[in-house]
Amino acid sequence: MRLDRTSFAKRIGAYAEAIALPAQPVAEGRLLRMVGLTLEAEGLRAAVGSRCRVINDDGYHAVEVEAEVMGFSGSKVFLMPVGSVAGIAPGARVVPLDDNGRLPMGMSMLGRVLDGAGRALDGKGGMKAEDWVPMEGPTINPLNREPISQPLDVGIRSINGLLTVGRGQRLGLFAGTGVGKSVLLGMMTRFTEAEIIVVGLIGERGREVKEFIEHILGEEGLKRSVVVASPADDAPLMRLRAAMYCTRIAEYFRDKGKNVLLLMDSLTRFAQAQREIALAIGEPPATRGYPPSVFAKLPKLVERAGNGEAGGGSITAFYTVLSEGDDQQDPIADSARGVLDGHFVLSRRLAEEGHYPAIDIEASISRVMPQVVEHQHLREAQKFKQLWSRLSQSRDLISVGAYVAGGDPETDLAIALQGKLVSYLRQALDENVSMAQSRAQLAEVFAAPAPGA
Ligand SMILES: Nc1ncnc2c1ncn2[C@@H]1O[C@H](COP(=O)(O)OP(=O)(O)O)[C@@H](O)[C@H]1O
């Protein structure tokens, strides 16, 4: 925690009067070098994390870009630009800004598409800010957080029924590219019973941003959402800020007592943006090219989601994580699994079979499900998973006709119910299945006696 001068003085009482620190003059500096993405300034007195404006005004053209202090070495200060540095020349002025920046907030954000600094990307003009809030969100004492006890209806049958999500839970959506992450997020945006939905599109290709908003989210989805987009060609610091901004928006609405759904696509691109920055300012890579600061940033971001203090709102969050094939070694996927309360794995095999949503229910887990559903529901979900896993174990035998009926009663039952199991898991794009329906249909799977039984 950073203390300002007054609270510092209060802490140490009268003694502070005696040693009263002289105000540090904020000194502007000059740009010395630029290596890769990093700007190096001299003569600048600004703390790590503070914002500066780099101003190039040589009489011919004036260019300005915002930059953030990332580190220092001796009298040199390293900065990362938030935008394009085209037109910035040696000797440019580096002027510290006196606050850490405030971000616009308000109900008028709903239905809007913004960049990482809160500027409109959708051509609908500036939005009317009701509040300007500091970038840093409020910290919540972990002991005061409301525990997760309520289920959240996300409108997806297999999730509602077998991998129930709790209000305030943070989940990872693990998958390779092109297996349906964005489509699934889009369905949840349209179907979830949350009051406010915040979507962060971080580090995706620009084309995908447009496609997500126009086709996957659609008008209906966009109406209840705020979208913050920072595509792959934004400066890495802008991508980081966008991830923090959408988290901040979610916090803002949570603190107004709302139940918020936060969808971030993707956490991997957020980690990669941090990697670009850390490597650029000289941090040594540790795990597979990722410097240690990346693994410090992930929990910091993710911990901000979750329930608020008792009686307040909640942020239920889904973060997509790129993980190719069976690569369990990917350090980001590994680290994300550790900080999240569950992970849903999308399987390429299922997607290739046209089985959508391609959620691999065997490999997926919702760690809070036992806390938010009834005992009977949990038992049926476990039963379902056991049968499904029997099916996939004997899949090869069955497909070549080598499985002999009667060999194993559980497998027999699984085969008899196969059609029901599959149709339970599959769901059309525009089909919204409520929690009650998911629950009832799960009971139905087991209700009728299996043929021949
Ligand atoms: N639920 C679904 N129903 C039908 N097709 C789907 C579904 N989910 C994904 N797809 C197909 O898979 C493609 C890739 O999905 P997408 O969500 O963009 O993948 P990702 O975001 O994981 O890269 C889509 O363009 C679509 O053709």
Ligand SMILES: [Mg+2]
């Ligand atoms: Mg996608």
